[in-house]
Amino acid sequence: MLLNDAVKEAVAAERPAFAGRVVAGALTTRPVAQAVLWARMPLLALVSPRVEVLNEATCQVDIPFGWRNRNIFGTMYFAASMMAAEMTTGGLVLFHNAVRPERFSYIVRHISADFVKPARSRVSFECVQGDEVARAFAQASRSGERVNQLLEVVGRRADGVETARVKVEWSIKAC
Template identity: 30%
Template structure:
């Protein structure tokens, strides 16, 4: 799907992310980039972006890349975030861009999933940078993947 289709998906299925300003900017088989801007709805009391808004944008950069690569294979896969962790290194102000560039790792994991048909765990990373190119946060999301049973 195109980034615009995923943005409509956010509006329909996860309206809080859409209202906070999370948008998919770029999507390819190798990477996904999301962006969110500091606004009234995304700020904290310290004049920077609320950590949870950054987390949504970071999660979507990993999850949308994963979902897109699953969709390209026409697989039915159950996806669940099992764990996440984050490191914050600078106040997030202005537009923050989150990128997950782990399409090759996802492709290898999907090969393993379809070959062995056993659930697997996949760790994906997203890095948030500001307009100056400075890293403001880094997220790790541990995804659980399981093939759904075929309905006969």
């Protein structure tokens, strides 16, 4: 009987890691990610974002520069940049939600951006605040109250020049 309990505990401990790998695998596999985007968020799918990295600490989303997201000034529409920035933080939120056994509701509460250089090439958006997201989920689970977490995303062109700094505040609550 003890061995059976140990196996159950090991499986229960592995479930969160497995769920996180499933979410990360689905979002980083281009055909799967595009199918989900077309079904659930067609405007975002239209600009063809690509999740390059998604793990417990980091999410990186690349967005190509092309006719679908270029404005009359020859730069990327700010709306396309904002969608990619929100997707970057949303990837971390989805990942950390998947690894938790509880159910949560979450929504973007506030967003602000500072566009510092024009984007005329592929832009890579990165958020490295996975630890803060995990703490917010833990706090929401413990308190039962809504927890707000501000996440910062940095967008860089292919040449490494920073194009945007976006702050996205997520509101997370255990259901």
